[in-house]
Amino acid sequence: MKLYLVHCGFYDTEVCDGLYESHVNFFVSADSFEDARAKAKLLSEFQAKRMHVDGLQEIQTVGGFKVQLEYDANLNSQTHIINFKHRDLAAKS
Numbered sequence: 001m002k003l004y005l006v007h008c009g010f011y012d013t014e015v016c017d018g019l020y021e022s023h024v025n026f027f028v029s030a031d032s033f034e035d036a037r038a039k040a041k042l043l044s045e046f047q048a049k050r051m052h053v054d055g056l057q058e059i060q061t062v063g064g065f066k067v068q069l070e071y072d073a074n075l076n077s078q079t080h081i082i083n084f085k086h087r088d089l090a091a092k093s
Contacts, residue, residue, distance in 0.1 A: 001069045003059040004028045004036035010051040023054065027081065029069055033058070 006026045011018035026043060030036035033056050040046055040053060059067050 005057045006040040007055040008051040010049040
């Protein structure tokens with residue numbers, strides 16, 4: 001099993017009537033690029049925003065460290081990603 005980053009595009013009609021394409025990245029564990037694409041298309045967010053796949057990357061090493069996935073049955077196929085939010089919002093008028 002390999003780790004893939006799937007770069008997805010979509011047009012959000014709530015922002016500028018969907019004129020501009022927005023993007024998100026999903027991490028997917030899969031055996032191949034084709035399998036990663038198929039798994040991304042099954043995600044509820046992908047379907048809800050009517051996304052399309054713009055590109056995929058297989059993540060093998062980062063900064064000299066090998067990426068090795070280890071299956072854990074206790075996780076019940078869940079995905080856990082820890083986020084750090086940093087926002088520099090425009091000041092309110």
